[in-house]
Amino acid sequence: MAKKSFYHFLGCIIPHRYPSVEKAVKLVFNDLDMGLLDMDGATCCPAPGVFGSFDRITWATIAARNLTIAEAGGHPITTGCNGCFASLWDANYELKHDEELREIVNENLAEIDREFKGTIEVWHYVDALVEVAGLDKIRKKVTRPFKDVRMVLHPGCHWMRPKLLKQKDDSERPHIFRELCETSGAEYVPYKDELMCCGAGGAVRTADIKVALEFTMQKFESVKEAGGADMMITPCPFCELQLDLGQVEIQKHFEKEYVLDILHVVELLALAFGHEPDEFGLATHLQYQLRKSTPLWEKLGIKVEES
Amino acid sequence: MTSAEEKTAIEIDTPDDSFVQMIKKTGGPNIQNCYQCGTCSGSCPAGALTNFLVRGIIRKALLGLKEQCISSPELWYCTTCYTCTDRCPQDVKPTDVIKAIRNVAVAEGYMLAPHQKTALKVLETGHAVPLDKESWENLREKVGIERIPPNASKYSEAIEEIKKLAKKTGFDKLIAVKEEK
Ligand code: SF4
Ligand code: SF4
Numbered sequence: 001m002a003k004k005s006f007y008h009f010l011g012c013i014i015p016h017r018y019p020s021v022e023k024a025v026k027l028v029f030n031d032l033d034m035g036l037l038d039m040d041g042a043t044c045c046p047a048p049g050v051f052g053s054f055d056r057i058t059w060a061t062i063a064a065r066n067l068t069i070a071e072a073g074g075h076p077i078t079t080g081c082n083g084c085f086a087s088l089w090d091a092n093y094e095l096k097h098d099e100e101l102r103e104i105v106n107e108n109l110a111e112i113d114r115e116f117k118g119t120i121e122v123w124h125y126v127d128a129l130v131e132v133a134g135l136d137k138i139r140k141k142v143t144r145p146f147k148d149v150r151m152v153l154h155p156g157c158h159w160m161r162p163k164l165l166k167q168k169d170d171s172e173r174p175h176i177f178r179e180l181c182e183t184s185g186a187e188y189v190p191y192k193d194e195l196m197c198c199g200a201g202g203a204v205r206t207a208d209i210k211v212a213l214e215f216t217m218q219k220f221e222s223v224k225e226a227g228g229a230d231m232m233i234t235p236c237p238f239c240e241l242q243l244d245l246g247q248v249e250i251q252k253h254f255e256k257e258y259v260l261d262i263l264h265v266v267e268l269l270a271l272a273f274g275h276e277p278d279e280f281g282l283a284t285h286l287q288y289q290l291r292k293s294t295p296l297w298e299k300l301g302i303k304v305e306e307s
Numbered sequence: 308m309t310s311a312e313e314k315t316a317i318e319i320d321t322p323d324d325s326f327v328q329m330i331k332k333t334g335g336p337n338i339q340n341c342y343q344c345g346t347c348s349g350s351c352p353a354g355a356l357t358n359f360l361v362r363g364i365i366r367k368a369l370l371g372l373k374e375q376c377i378s379s380p381e382l383w384y385c386t387t388c389y390t391c392t393d394r395c396p397q398d399v400k401p402t403d404v405i406k407a408i409r410n411v412a413v414a415e416g417y418m419l420a421p422h423q424k425t426a427l428k429v430l431e432t433g434h435a436v437p438l439d440k441e442s443w444e445n446l447r448e449k450v451g452i453e454r455i456p457p458n459a460s461k462y463s464e465a466i467e468e469i470k471k472l473a474k475k476t477g478f479d480k481l482i483a484v485k486e487e488k
Contacts (some may be wrong), residue, residue, distance in 0.1 A: 001436055010456055010457075010458050010487045012434040012437070013436050014434050014438035015438070015456035015458060015460070016434065016436050016437060016438045016443055016456075017436060017443065017446075018447055018461070019447045019450045019452055020450050022447075022450070022452055022456070023451055023452050026452075038456070038457040039458070040457050040461075040462060041457075041458070041459065041461075041462040041464060041465040041468075042457075042459070042465070043429070043433040043434060043458065043459040043465050043466075043469055044429045044433060044434045044435045044436075044437065044459075046429055047425065047429075047435045048387065049386075049453070050422055050425050050426060050435065051426070051429075052387075052406055052411035053383075053387075053406050053410065053413070053415065054409070054410065054413045054418070054422070054426060054478070054481065054482070055410060055414075055476065055478055055481060056333050056406070056407075056410055057476050058472070058473065058476045058478040058481075061475075061476055062429075062469060062472060065468060065469070084394055101378030103375070107477055108475045109472075110384045111471050111472060111475045112468045112471050112472065132391055157386075157388040157389055157390075158387075158389070161389035161390070161392065162389045162392045162393055162400070162402070163387070163393050164393075171389075171390075171393050172393070175475075185367055195390075196352050197352055197388035197390075198417065199352075199386060200386070200388035201386040201387050201388065202383075202384060202387035202388070203422055204353070204383065204384060204385070204387050206419075206421045206422055206425055207383040207384070207419050207422065208383070208384070211353075211356065211357055211384055212386075214356045215353075215386070216355065218352075223416075227401070237461045238356045249406050279451070280450055280451070281446075281449055281451065283447055284449055284450055287356075289395060
């Protein structure tokens with residue numbers, strides 16, 4: 001079977017703030033024999049909360065420009081960000097189904113000699129991993145299972161909602177993301193507010209960081225009530241930023257201390273596949289840099305040489 | 308705007324449904340199906356933490372109280388998590404309604420300064436969160452990838468294209484003029 005390749009839509013936060021995710025996904029896709037192609041000249045998706053809230057036409061036009069880059073090369077897009085996924089998937093869907101919007105957008109795109117044709121699909125890393133590689137193949141690659149590690153999940157919102165539109169998972173009782181994370185061998189620990197938003201989306205983090213952090217704190221408290229966890233896994237770098245850097249910000253604004261390692265699902269898999277944390281720079285997460293700390297290796301069950 | 312304050316009577320001299328029509332255009336056709344059950348607010352994490360009341364905003368929109376809707380600071384507390392949309396029994400799609408109301412608010416000059424800055428960054432760099440310091444490039448090098456990613460940070464043509472598009476849609480003016488509000 002020919003190797004399946006995707007245009008890799010980076011977005012903003014992965015390449016500019018959490019590059020460890022960019023490196024980790026390259027390792028993981030390579031291990032699973034899936035290709036990632038550079039998407040030259042892609043821009044911000046654009047941020048669905050800000051742009052979608054400001055002007056739907058501009059939002060759809062800039063998203064469509066990104067889609068045309070992939071259309072030209074004829075491969076689907078994959079992205080590891082729920083926000084980028086929300087913009088690109090939703091815009092792709094709306095442009096395919098809304099004639100009027102498509103006409104306006106194409107009139108705008110004509111300005112830069114581009115045209116939305118509607119010939120490609122947008123996949124989240126999670127979709128590519130589960131549907132193209134498959135859980136069995138992923139399980140076979142796991143050489144360093146997270147034995148006895150308590151794992152909580154933060155699936156986030158826009159990969160699976162709105163559920164009638166996305167038709168991926170039951171957003172009240174999702175199981176796909178959990179099954180993917182469980183291939184790592186870690187123990188899934190449910191908590192009450194697992195499906196609650198991290199607080200960053202919808203332009204709220206930009207509007208009022210304290211309100212955004214209150215969401216995050218509620219989630220952390222809920223994890224505590226469930227008996228605590230050794231790590232939290234998310235499929236989104238914006239959630240990751242909110243949950244990781246957010247711990248430092250919570251300390252500053254609310255004088256509350258939470259210490260929890262936050263991993264993107266591809267970082268989890270890179271480790272489970274036997275890659276060393278240094279191979280993709282797990283310790284570069286902003287939480288560690290600002291606190292001058294390191295991941296809690298012992299809790300994660302990973303042996304590292306002290307440097 | 309708390310729930311308690313809302314109990315004061317609302318007087319309407321001239322019913323005006325142009326606001327509702329605007330919302331329907333951007334936010335979907337079903338807002339008038341809302342029967343005020345409150346499932347949306349009951350599901351809403353922003354509602355649990357702030358004064359934001361999505362059911363109340365929808366009610367006000369249906370009553371044509373445009374100014375109250377678009378000027379309320381709480382309008383910007385919705386994280387667009389879509390929980391309400393997944394649960395609304397009437398398929399109102401409250402999240403899209405909120406976004407549509409925000410579109411109207413912005414068109415009428417209600418825009419928060421930090422949001423404006425984020426939008427400007429996209430026009431200037433192609434990215435809402437740009438590669439704007441050498442330390443971010445160092446970080447990339449440290450994890451073992453090229454210092455500059457193959458997105459608009461590397462290709463300035465991409466930024467030019469975004470500027471042209473923003474000019475065409477009028478977005479550049481939308482975010483430039485209203486600096487004072
Ligand atoms: S859940 Fe739907 S029908 Fe009920 S109040 Fe909210 S928008 Fe209206
Ligand atoms: S989408 Fe907005 S209004 Fe709806 S539940 Fe989420 S935060 Fe509340």
